[in-house]
Amino acid sequence: MRLIKKKWTPAEAEEWTKEDTITVIISPLIYVLILIGGALSALLIPEGFVALSAGIALMFLMIKIIDPKLSAISRGYEEKQKHYLEELEKKMKWED
């Protein structure tokens, strides 16, 4: 079994899995590294370049982990979107 799942059916992708957990941990960490790394790099402080590089590397890792899942969710959802939109507009017009 692969550590990170790459092929998802829309139904599988709807469930919360370890890919989501990893993503919501990595994602704020990337922002922290961009903030610290960006400021220190602009002042040519070596630790800044290390932090910024780590942030960029983690960003690519995050994309690799979560993008296939997001694609599957999108694929499954967009098939139903037209019907959902009709429902929404019916509600606006107070139609049963």
Add this chain to the structure above:
Amino acid sequence: MVVFQFLDWFWLIAFIVLMVGSGVRFYRLGKRSESDFFLAGRGLPWWLPASSVYATHTATDTPMWVSGVVYRFGLSGLWYTFYAAWCAISAFVSTKMFRRSLAYTQAEWQSLRFGGMSGELLRGWVAGWQVFLNMFILGWVGIAMGKVCGFMFGWPLWIGLIVFSSVCAIYVLAAGYWGVVMADFQQGIIAFIVIIIVSFWGINSAGGAGEIISKLEAMGEAGRLNPFNFTGFFGGEFPVAWFLTMLFIGILGGLGMGTAIDWFPEAQRIQSAKTVKDASWSIWAGSALVVFRNAIWGAAILAFFVLYPDLTDVKDYEMAWFRLGFENLPPGMIGFFFAAIVAIHISTISTHLNLGAVYITRDLYHHYINPKASQKKLVTVGRVGTVILLLGSFIFGSIMENITEWLIFALWIMAAGIWLPGILQVIWWRFNGWAYLAAWVSNLVFSWLVVWVLPAFGILPELRDYHQFWLLMLLGALVFIPVTFFTKPEDMDRLVKFYVMSRPVGWWGPVRREAEKRGLIGSGEPEVSGRKLCD
């Protein structure tokens, strides 16, 4: 005072023609329907709403705010700006859910999540609050532009307040959100380039990076280079407890909806993305750019500190980044810089003009006054709403100096006591509309008591902002948790529809089991068509 030369005027006029022209060009698309005027037909690739997120949150007052906190606290002051971190989690949790709901606005989402009287009350309340808030933000940002123009040209404040917002309104009125997002794209690029140029020019003017570090060390201010330069866990001006509270609010807020003021413009961008995936990446990428921009500004403000270390009046040091540009750029580039400031300014103005108008049109007019209005009529109402917001912003802006303290308090009301309910409404099926309403009402009362009344009578000491946050959250929970359990849950049909459509995370067990029982979802099996929801 700055005197423009020919090249300066050229940059300014060329940029304004480009910005307004690129917005007006989408007139035909914007007038097609309500969905086009407010959501660009829900058809945008991720990078367009992302650039709009970035451009919108780069306003004229933003460099003043960043300058103020970094000048006072050094790089650790950047954590004041880290509230954008809510997008780090929201992009993969609440953004997905909101995009799937298809609600035009957060107010509309409230009436999809909560039913009956409480849902309608919440929709009306959130819509009214957002009309007020957008008008206020327009006035706030407008008067910041008035200050910049006053600083540069010695103009009275009202000129900067009125002229540029009115220019911006041309393309917002013509093309609605199509105009906003297309102009935002090029405004975002211009703003990003100029922020980089001016910031590094400023660093160079202070002698370069090495010189800045040496001077800070010589001044005994090397601590300003440390992003974690705290004054103890609880004590001092900048304690760790404050920092942890900021991280807690910012990051966990992404699980909910409406936990940050910025959620509301982001919600419009989320809904304008063409797919759920595009929505997620647009929010993540736009906010990542905001964080990076703050970092660059932080370094530039340290350069300013080295140049002017003895400023004590906030009115002087909050102009730090602007001064770096105006005092150091060569002739001919000043106009380029000012044109970029105009771009920064009107990208924010355009967003809030269109955002306030969507609440007037979709939630107040279309929902309550004329549910069967034609698309043409709705676009017209959208334009009227835009004008109302523009005029209201002039009034707010002109009295801003006197009411700022009260309005910051009003914003605090929204942030503190509604933060947890904003999350619970997304992650807990049992949380209902009455509990959310109770949270709003009780927070109005508690925030007055905690911030103003009890300290005035000496019953409660004046608390730090992060103490107030925790106390207000606790007091609010003592009201809305009992209200949740003493009132009925939302109707199960509504909850099942909501669950199948949005697939929220958290405690939705009974609703999920009901949806499985009805055959609407199955573990590991493809879902049935959405049409079955209305069977």
